[in-house]
Amino acid sequence: MSTHTTDVPDVVAAPPVTIRTATKRRYLMCRPTHFDVVYTINPWMHPEVPVDHDLVMQQWENLRRTYLDLGHDVEVIEGAPGLPDMVFAANGATVVDGRALAVNFRYAQRTDEAALYAAWLRADGIEVTDAVATNEGEGDFLTVGRRMLAGTGFRSDPASHVELAGATGLEVVTLELVDPSFYHIDTALAVLDDENIAYLPQAFSLAAHERLQELYPDAIHVSLEDASVFGLNAVSDGRNVVVAAQATQFIADLAAAGYHPVPVDLSELLKGGGGIKCCTLELRPAPVQS
Ligand code: ARG
Numbered sequence: 001m002s003t004h005t006t007d008v009p010d011v012v013a014a015p016p017v018t019i020r021t022a023t024k025r026r027y028l029m030c031r032p033t034h035f036d037v038v039y040t041i042n043p044w045m046h047p048e049v050p051v052d053h054d055l056v057m058q059q060w061e062n063l064r065r066t067y068l069d070l071g072h073d074v075e076v077i078e079g080a081p082g083l084p085d086m087v088f089a090a091n092g093a094t095v096v097d098g099r100a101l102a103v104n105f106r107y108a109q110r111t112d113e114a115a116l117y118a119a120w121l122r123a124d125g126i127e128v129t130d131a132v133a134t135n136e137g138e139g140d141f142l143t144v145g146r147r148m149l150a151g152t153g154f155r156s157d158p159a160s161h162v163e164l165a166g167a168t169g170l171e172v173v174t175l176e177l178v179d180p181s182f183y184h185i186d187t188a189l190a191v192l193d194d195e196n197i198a199y200l201p202q203a204f205s206l207a208a209h210e211r212l213q214e215l216y217p218d219a220i221h222v223s224l225e226d227a228s229v230f231g232l233n234a235v236s237d238g239r240n241v242v243v244a245a246q247a248t249q250f251i252a253d254l255a256a257a258g259y260h261p262v263p264v265d266l267s268e269l270l271k272g273g274g275g276i277k278c279c280t281l282e283l284r285p286a287p288v289q290s
Contacts, residue, residue, distance in 0.1 A: 022239035044273030092117030098286030135160035139184035145194030151185025153177035233275030
C-alpha cells in the first residue's frame with residue numbers, strides 16, 4: 001500500500017492570466033497619397049532610397065482595416081501635396097477629453113500640417129487651443145489614464161509640457177529622450193492601457209528612466225532589436241495591441257501579459273521614421289457627465 005495516497009489530484013497550477021478589456025476608440029488617420037522621403041529630419045530617412053507608393057497605400061489601408069475589424073471608428077483626413085510627412089497623424093494634435101491642443105512643428109518642412117489638422121478637428125466640433133512652444137502632438141504626448149507622459153530632447157520643447165498641463169488639466173510627467181533614433185516618445189514607449197506601459201529603457205535619460213521605474217514598476221522592458229523595428233510604436237485599446245509584426249519578442253511578451261497582439265506590417269512607412277502609432281491620432285471624447 002502506498003504511503004502517498006491523497007484525495008486531491010496532482011495538478012500543475014497555471015500562471016494567473018490577467019483579463020484585459022478593450023474599449024472602443026475613435027482614430028484619425030491621414031491617407032498617404034503624398035507620402036515620400038525627400039528630406040532628412042530623423043536618422044531613419046534616406047531620400048536616396050525609393051518609396052514603393054503602391055505598397056505604402058496597401059500597408060496603410062491594411063492598418064485602417066485592422067482598426068475597423070477591431071470595432072473602432074476611423075476618420076480619414078486627406079494628405080496634401082508638398083507635405084510628405086502628413087501621413088503621421090499622431091503629430092497632428094493631442095486630443096484629450098474632447099479638447100485638442102494644436103501642434104507647432106520643430107522643422108519648417110512640416111509647419112503647414114498644423115493648420116490642416118487644426119481645421120479638421122474644428123470642423124469635427126472639437127475645441128482647439130493654439131500651441132505656443134514647439135510640440136509634435138501625440139508623438140511626444142502620451143496619455144496613460146489621467147496622466148500624460150511627455151517627451152523632450154529632440155522635438156517637443158519642455159515649455160510645451162506646461163501648455164499641455166494647462167490645456168488638459170492633467171498631471172504631466174516630463175521625460176527626456178537621449179537616442180536620436182527614438183526621437184519622439186511614441187517610438188520609445190507604448191501605452192497598453194490606463195495603468196500599463198512598455199518601453200525601451202536606454203532611450204531615456206537616467207532621471208527619466210528612474211521616474212518610469214517609480215511610476216510603472218511592472219512595465220514591459222522592450223529590447224533594442226524590437227524597438228528598432230518600431231515595436232513600441234503600437235496602438236492598444238486596452239486588450240488588442242496593434243503592433244509591428246517584426247517585433248517578435250515584444251509580441252510574445254504582450255501575449256504572456258494577457259494582451260492580444262495584432263501584428264501589422266508598416267515597413268514602408270519606417271522609411272519616413274514612422275510606424276503604427278505615428279499614423280494614428282486618437283480622438284478621445286469628452287467624459288460622460290454624471
Ligand atoms: N518623418 C517624420 C518626422 O520626422 C516622422 C514622424 C513620426 N511620427 C511619430 N509620431 N513618431 O517628423
